[in-house]
Each structure stands twice: as C-alpha cells, then as structure tokens.
Amino acid sequence: MIDNQLAIARAFIGYVDSQISGSIALAQHRIDQSMVQQPNYPANPLVDCPALLLRTYKGDLKGRPNAGVSWAYSFSYWYYRKQTVGENHQELLLADLTLIESFFLGNYNPEPIKAAGCDFVMPLQVVVHDELNHPYGEPRMRVSVGEILFGIQAIIN
C-alpha cells in the first residue's frame, strides 16, 4: 500500500505547467515550500507574483484491506496576483482561476496525474478571497488571492 500524495502533488504541478504555458506567465509555480497559514502576503509581489502554490492538506484512508481501499486527498491551489491600479481586480482574478479550473473540468484524471496513482481529481470549490494589503497600504502592491480546492481519490486495491 502506497501513499501517493507527494507523487500526485508533483504530477499536479507538471500537468498544470503544461496546460498554462502561454496563458499566464507565472513567477512561481510549485508545491508551497512552507506550510504557513494561507492566505499569506508574498514577500515581494513585484517579483513573486503571479504565484500558484500547491498546498496539500490531508489524506484520508478509506475502506478496508482486501475490500477496496482508497486515499482521499485534499489539495488547494493558492493563486496570488499583484494588482495594477485601475483594473478590475476581481474580474481578472476570476478569469485566471476559471482558466486553471478548466484544465480539470471534463478531464477528471489527466494522464500525468493518473500515472502518479490518482483515480480521479475534481475541483470542488473556487474561492475569491479578500485582497491582501502591503504593510504600507500602497495600492499598486495589493495582491488578489484566489483558491481552488481539489478533491482527489487514489485507489489502492
């Protein structure tokens, strides 16, 4: 029995990378190196955004041995987008989140993620969070924050 949470998370990154290329020029796209409480203001939005950070939250083992066992994982993509004064920030954020979500709608087990042990993956929730302010309150340093929550199932036996 293998817990494929990390392998699936890495495959997630690779798959979304292949889909998003040419649409959004991400400054960062990776499994979040920290487990700090989200949302968390980026250290330097001028350089660090737009950022797409994958957080894994939990893996529930369901079923019984020899009777069908599966892992149920919860992942979140946290998306940070620096605002440009004068734009409609909510519209732009939602457009980007919708694009990322679209990679998983109608394709509930993309090949690279399937190869990592996933049975299906579904976006469960798209959230537009409150914007984050720079400590100095400067409007051009505000950051829009969105989250896409995913449910993932991996069949073991």
Next chain:
Amino acid sequence: MSWASIRTALAARIFAVSPTSKVHAYQRFTLGKPGSAEFSSVFLDSNGRMNAWMVTRVGRKSETIEGDDRSYIKHKALILGFYGLWDKASTDTTFDDLVDAVAENLRNGDRTLGGACQSFGEIDASMSIGDLQGLAESFHFVQMRFEVMELS
C-alpha cells in the same frame, strides 16, 4: 539593495524636483559661520540663498517573513530641508510649495526608487522655523519622516 543605494536615490529624486537646491545624500554638519566657504558648501544654493536638503536615517530594523527564508530590512528615513527666511519674498509660501512638491513626487513617483527598495511608506512632514545660533538669521525647516522597506 542597501541604505546607500536608497539614500542616493532619494537625493536624486529631491534634486529632480528642485535642481537649484543643494542636495546631500547624507546629513551634513558644519562649524562654519554664514559667509564662510564651509557654510556655503553645506547650505547655499547656486543663487547664494540658504536652500538645502539632506537625507539620513534615524533607525533600522530587520523582520523575518512568515513562510519565507528572506527578511525585511526597514529603515526610518529622515529628509531635512532648510530654506532661508525672507518675509518680503514670502519665503513661507515658497518653502511650503517646495515641501509639497518633494512629498508628492516621492508619493506619486516610482516607489521602488529605481529598484533600490521594495517600497516606502507615507511621508509625515513637520515644519518649523530655525535660528542660526548667535545670528539674526532664521530659516524654514522641515523634517520628513517615513519608513523604507527592502528585502534581504
């Protein structure tokens, strides 16, 4: 980034607003009396009037960043402005306008100071009248305080 780069950039911004002023990227001191070459080199502009700006700082602290290996360095910047008082020429209004011009240029212009910092906070300016010790001359004086943040 460094404080040296920040103060140089601030001095350049002030000079851009008031090219006739004498602008120093650090705090100057002199024992020279008005009329001396020493005094002139610190305070007098090209028209021979007291019209000088200095950039210095009065504090520095570092802060760790949650979820990040980098740190913020925060400098408490202080800009000092000196302008010779001459009531007949309404220097009070001239100096007021100059203070506004410097403050608005900093506020509305490039807040990274050409990449020398990440950003800086709002400016708190306090104005007063100063006297040159032992002499009948007075000058308009401003202290502009704000915090400048860089990433380390």
